[in-house]
Amino acid sequence: MADIWYPAEQTSQALVPYLDTTAIKRALGERGLSSFLVDRGVALIRSGSIRTHARENAHFNRHLKRAPVIFFSHGMGMITQLYTAQIEDLASHGYIVVALSHPYDAWLVSFSDGRQIIFETKQRKAAGSTELEHIAYENQRIEWWAADIRFALDRLFAINGAKPSATTPIAGHMDLARVGAMGHSSGGRAAARACQLDPRIKSCADQDGVAMMQPFYLTADGRGMAQTFLLFERVRNVPPDENDAASLGMTLVALNMLVDSLRDSKKRALAATGGSFHVLLRFDSTSHMSFSDLPLLQAESAAKAALAVQVLQTTCRYTREFFDKTLGNSASVLYDRHQASHYIDLVEYYPKKQGEK
Structure with missing residues (x-):
């Protein structure tokens, strides 16, 4: 299942609901939403006070002939709609966003x-x-998931050869020479894997998707990917202590050696790309879900809601600037490492190795 957001003409059509509560109730029962969201989030959605900015099948923006395409993959057990803020931000800046729902690994696919x-x-x-x-x-x-992304890209090439219609308003408007992939958590790892497998994808962003500190695995001969890569993660950037070691049944010396080895492997992966940006989201004011709408939906006070908005704006901005640079929407310099941010701890750049195409 793919949901596609795109830059559209203004229309008087009704806004698309944030979540299809009828479908959720049919699949998961009366308390389906409550099994996934805290009471505050459920109340906000059922009240209709959470609104999108999207309208179904609106005409493609007449001021844009073609737009770059970004694939989006949700986190494990999540759903696409809980990333609406980030997806709509990209669409409002001139991107077509193809958000895939990966069956059996999403909370619900309708x-x-x-x-x-x-x-x-x-x-x-x-x-x-x-x-x-x-x-x-x-x-x-x-x-x-990576195969899902590549299959969907195949289908977009077929669709793009058709004429725009009421059911396919993006036909002919997709710039498939400028394709990116991104995702959150496991979806970020899937985006990275798709990049490794498919040169048609020109850049990819991984939002807090690592396994044993690795956003993707190098091949046996040390190859990563030819594309430009963004690892945007939230890490407790402090050394492990005795309690951490004890919880893993290890000595502190052994744990430190393991952590050092994993960090070295991560750096080798980031260096084995067409250039990598590594951005750390501040640990104490964020969570793993700060790349989604959940912290805002579940905020228990106005202050926590304001913090969630500010963090989400930061994640949106850095990700969007990455794609602006790598997919050709902007010639501006990406990231000023001297520019202060309340929610960013670190910005590093690993340049493309000499001799690589």
């Missing part, structure tokens, strides 16, 4: 023909309960 697939748990549990077993299972799923 197809247009009425079929519904909820999050799969039996195979996940059978795969094992240790962290390494969990990562091994997710690695298999990442391969499927």
